[in-house]
Each structure stands twice: as structure tokens, then as C-alpha cells.
Amino acid sequence: MLHVGVLALQGGVSEHLELLATLPQVQPIAIKKPKQLRGLDGLILPGGESTTIGKLLHEFELVEPILELAKLGIPLWGTCAGLILLAKQIVGESSNHLGLMDITVQRNAYGSQLASFITYENIVALSDPPIQLVFIRAPIITEYGSKVKPWIYVKDKLVAATQANILVTAFHPELTTDQRFHQYFIDMIKRN
Ligand code: GLN
Numbered sequence: 001m002l003h004v005g006v007l008a009l010q011g012g013v014s015e016h017l018e019l020l021a022t023l024p025q026v027q028p029i030a031i032k033k034p035k036q037l038r039g040l041d042g043l044i045l046p047g048g049e050s051t052t053i054g055k056l057l058h059e060f061e062l063v064e065p066i067l068e069l070a071k072l073g074i075p076l077w078g079t080c081a082g083l084i085l086l087a088k089q090i091v092g093e094s095s096n097h098l099g100l101m102d103i104t105v106q107r108n109a110y111g112s113q114l115a116s117f118i119t120y121e122n123i124v125a126l127s128d129p130p131i132q133l134v135f136i137r138a139p140i141i142t143e144y145g146s147k148v149k150p151w152i153y154v155k156d157k158l159v160a161a162t163q164a165n166i167l168v169t170a171f172h173p174e175l176t177t178d179q180r181f182h183q184y185f186i187d188m189i190k191r192n
Contacts, residue, residue: 002041002189005031009056011048011081015174019182020044026186034065042075042189045082047136047172050107053081054097063098070100075165075188083168084139091142101163102145109140109157123152126180133159133171140170165192 006016008030020028031037043066045053057063070076078086078101085097089104108115115137120130133154140157144150152160152169159170167188173181 001025001027002186003027003029003039004186004189005029005037005040005043007031007043007045007053007057007062007082009060009062010052012046012079012172012174015172016044016046016079016182019174019177019179022179023182023186031062032060034061037062037065037069040069040074041192042077042185043069044185045076045078045085046174047080047082050081050084050097053085057085057097066098067100070098070166073165073192075167075185075192076100077167077169077185077188079169079172079174080136080138083141083170086166086168087141088145089143101161101166101168102148103141103161103163103168104143105139106142107139108137109142110135110138110155114155119154121152121154123180125151126184131178131180132176134173134175135159135171136175138170141168 017028086101087103087105088099091106119133122130148163150158150161
């Protein structure tokens with residue numbers, strides 16, 4: 001059984017837990033306390049409001065334990081606000097949250113008209129058919145370091161990437177019924 005945590009401070013927590021529960025051999029766990037991180041095989045940082053989740057990470061004393069988890073090489077996946085939490089740099093902001101991934105991100109990057117949209121894309125490394133990508137006031141990756149592997153571009157913007165055991169997606173696979181991104185993360189965990 002793989003124990004996969006979902007950071008449960010704010011945002012789209014239950015959707016991730018429910019989707020994980022549909023995968024074989026996966027035990028989803030809602031994470032609110034540092035001690036729950038012990039023994040995890042992977043951790044998802046969900047979408048929501050990154051400023052709020054960032055504050056709560058400090059209040060719940062989860063920053064250091066998550067950095068420790070990353071040091072151990074435990075796979076992390078940030079979706080939307082989760083991507084922002086993992087970024088080393090946030091455009092227009094002087095500090096970061098966890099700063100684990102060598103990317104610069106711009107929040108709410110698609111502007112007001114396109115603030116939320118759905119698109120279907122063929123994704124390298126995922127099986128057919130095209131997959132639904134749901135964007136909600138999504139960030140984009142504007143710059144990245146040499147250890148980062150860019151993965152998915154939408155409207156010429158980088159919206160998914162990996163760096164060693166870290167995966168980030170600017171969109172919300174948990175708001176669909178398609179399991180392929182969650183399975184991809186589980187496969188990262190299995191390879192670990
Ligand atoms: N706009 C949000 C932020 O900047 C992220 C949106 C989301 O997670 N759906 O934190």
C-alpha cells in the first residue's frame with residue numbers, strides 16, 4: 001500500500017483524496033499535522049489560495065517537516081496554488097513559501113478574460129486520448145533552472161514541469177474524473 005498525503009489546510013483537498021481513493025494500492029491521507037508526514041510515500045499540495053495556504057503552513061508548523069520530506073526524496077506534487085508554494089520565486093513578491101523548485105511563477109497569469117478555462121490536450125508521457133486540463137486563475141512558469149524539465153505548454157506558456165522528485169501542474173487534474181495525472185504521480189512514487 002502506498003501512503004499518499006494531501007495537504008489539508010485549505011483548497012481542493014477532498015477532490016484529490018477522492019481521486020486517489022479510486023487508484024489500486026493507494027491509501028490517501030489528509031495531512032494537517034507534522035507527525036502525519038512521517039512514513040508518507042508522496043505528498044500533494046492542492047490548489048486554493050497560495051497566500052492563505054502559505055500562512056497556514058507556518059501556523060501549523062509544517063514548513064520544516066515538508067522541507068525534510070523533500071530532502072529525503074519523497075515525491076511532491078503541487079497543483080495550481082501548490083505549484084506556487086513550491087516555487088523558488090514568485091513574480092512581484094519578495095519571498096517564497098517552500099522554495100523547493102527552481103522555477104519563477106507568475107500568479108493569475110492568464111488574465112481576467114481567460115481566468116478560468118478548459119482545454120483538451122495530447123500529453124507526452126500520458127496515454128491517448130487527449131486529456132482535459134482545467135485552469136482556474138492559474139499560474140504559469142516564466143523561468144526555470146537547469147535541473148527543471150519542462151513538460152506541458154498551453155497557449156505557449158509552461159504549465160507543468162518536473163525537477164527530480166517534484167512535479168508541478170498549473171491546472172487541476174483532481175477536478176476531472178481522469179486518473180492519468182494521479183497515476184503518473186503514483187508511478188513517480190513507485191520509481192522512487
Ligand atoms: N490564484 C491562486 C493563487 O494565486 C491559485 C488558484 C488555484 O489554485 N486554483 O494562489
